[in-house]
Amino acid sequence: MASNEIEEETVSPVGCEIEWDSEICRLTKFENSSELPCVVNLDGDLPHGLNIYKKQPILLYTRMNKTHVGARTIYRDKNGPYYEVGQTLLIPDDFDGWFEMVPPDFDRGAYFRNIQEVADVMPDKLFTRTNIQAIRVVTEDGEQIFKERKIFAGAVLRVLGSFAAKWRTTAEKGVMKSKSKEWVTMEMKYLKCVDIDDKEVLLPFDARGKFNAVFQKDLNDSRCVFRLKDIVSNFELPLKVFLLYGKAPTVPCIFTGMLNLKKQSIEDCIIASTILNKRNVLIEIPVSLQCCVYKATKEADYCEEGTYKDAQKLCEKYATKFASMIKLSPELDTDQQTIQHIPMQKRKTRDESLRMLDLITNISITDDEPCDQLMESDTDSVQNVEKGPTPVKKMLELKELQSRESHFC
Numbered sequence: 001m002a003s004n005e006i007e008e009e010t011v012s013p014v015g016c017e018i019e020w021d022s023e024i025c026r027l028t029k030f031e032n033s034s035e036l037p038c039v040v041n042l043d044g045d046l047p048h049g050l051n052i053y054k055k056q057p058i059l060l061y062t063r064m065n066k067t068h069v070g071a072r073t074i075y076r077d078k079n080g081p082y083y084e085v086g087q088t089l090l091i092p093d094d095f096d097g098w099f100e101m102v103p104p105d106f107d108r109g110a111y112f113r114n115i116q117e118v119a120d121v122m123p124d125k126l127f128t129r130t131n132i133q134a135i136r137v138v139t140e141d142g143e144q145i146f147k148e149r150k151i152f153a154g155a156v157l158r159v160l161g162s163f164a165a166k167w168r169t170t171a172e173k174g175v176m177k178s179k180s181k182e183w184v185t186m187e188m189k190y191l192k193c194v195d196i197d198d199k200e201v202l203l204p205f206d207a208r209g210k211f212n213a214v215f216q217k218d219l220n221d222s223r224c225v226f227r228l229k230d231i232v233s234n235f236e237l238p239l240k241v242f243l244l245y246g247k248a249p250t251v252p253c254i255f256t257g258m259l260n261l262k263k264q265s266i267e268d269c270i271i272a273s274t275i276l277n278k279r280n281v282l283i284e285i286p287v288s289l290q291c292c293v294y295k296a297t298k299e300a301d302y303c304e305e306g307t308y309k310d311a312q313k314l315c316e317k318y319a320t321k322f323a324s325m326i327k328l329s330p331e332l333d334t335d336q337q338t339i340q341h342i343p344m345q346k347r348k349t350r351d352e353s354l355r356m357l358d359l360i361t362n363i364s365i366t367d368d369e370p371c372d373q374l375m376e377s378d379t380d381s382v383q384n385v386e387k388g389p390t391p392v393k394k395m396l397e398l399k400e401l402q403s404r405e406s407h408f409c
Contacts, residue, residue, distance in 0.1 A: 097246020
């Protein structure tokens with residue numbers, strides 16, 4: 001038994017001829033300004049989720065101080081009950097996603113059903129869950145013309161105010177052969193916004209879909225969406241939320257989008273990568289781990305390896321983005337109790353299960369970049385059927401009805 005333990009401790013990483021320093025270091029030693037990036041070998045006491053990287057060379061790339069929120073997935077059994085399942089997920093507070101609050105009946109959160117409802121509230125920013133056709137008014141050769149502009153689901157727009165436009169267009173009159181065309185004037189109302197490209201766009205009041213206000217402290221409305229940082233800064237945990245839009249975890253796990261946010265913690269971590277695999281992966285290593293760290297003594301042992309160069313590219317391209325994504329706790333706490341959650345109110349809408357999402361594996365240099373996705377099915381999404389005035393020939397006038405500032409005066 002003892003001989004087996006000794007043999008395990010002397011195993012070298014497969015396919016690797018790297019010479020290691022005999023001095024034992026701790027992860028706390030590695031700072032961005034002096035020690036990183038650095039190739040090391042981890043040994044000793046590692047949590048279950050990091051054991052796979054034990055005794056193989058990894059590239060410690062950059063150290064970060066992160067605030068994480070521990071969460072677990074809520075899954076709806078086909079027979080009705082809601083269960084808190086799976087291992088702990090760690091969500092950085094700078095995670096680039098949008099959440100809605102889960103109401104007492106565990107139904108989906110409220111939202112605006114058309115742009116006019118948004119204009120009635122006049123939030124500072126608007127989040128759209130539906131592709132919507134907008135227009136831009138531009139001046140060409142001294143004449144105002146309009147151009148159609150598609151706003152995609154997941155976009156955030158800054159609201160400026162409501163406007164009315166008079167359009168001159170043609171309409172057919174009469175029947176059959178006696179039909180004739182004549183010019184008519186029509187007025188349409190719009191919500192004027194600024195998009196991500198700093199372009200002003202007009203959203204028709206009658207455009208239908210799913211829209212939310214972006215949370216702001218002075219807006220008391222149940223139709224808001226939140227960044228995680230806003231949630232932990234303004235509400236007490238635990239709290240149930242639903243991830244509306246963002247990147248799902250990049251490792252296989254139970255994930256439905258509905259989460260029970262438990263508690264937040266702050267700690268230093270190092271973003272690292274394997275360096276000898278055909279498909280290297282990124283890792284997040286807590287600096288607080290009391291493991292043994294051995295530094296590589298000769299850069300020449302690995303610097304010309306193609307897989308090492310791939311690891312460098314992987315870190316350069318994705319390290320910062322990876323640090324802000326949802327991950328599994330390295331503890332792999334799969335033995336947690338399955339907790340049943342009972343809605344405080346009866347659901348008023350149709351019954352639906354929380355579906356498991358199809359997930360990708362770890363980020364690799366050979367993968368496409370992880371994409372944001374809308375966490376609802378096609379049947380959940382109201383498709384926008386209203387478009388801008390496509391037959392319009394000419395805009396006669398555009399006047400402001402109400403600015404956002406005057407709305408609150």
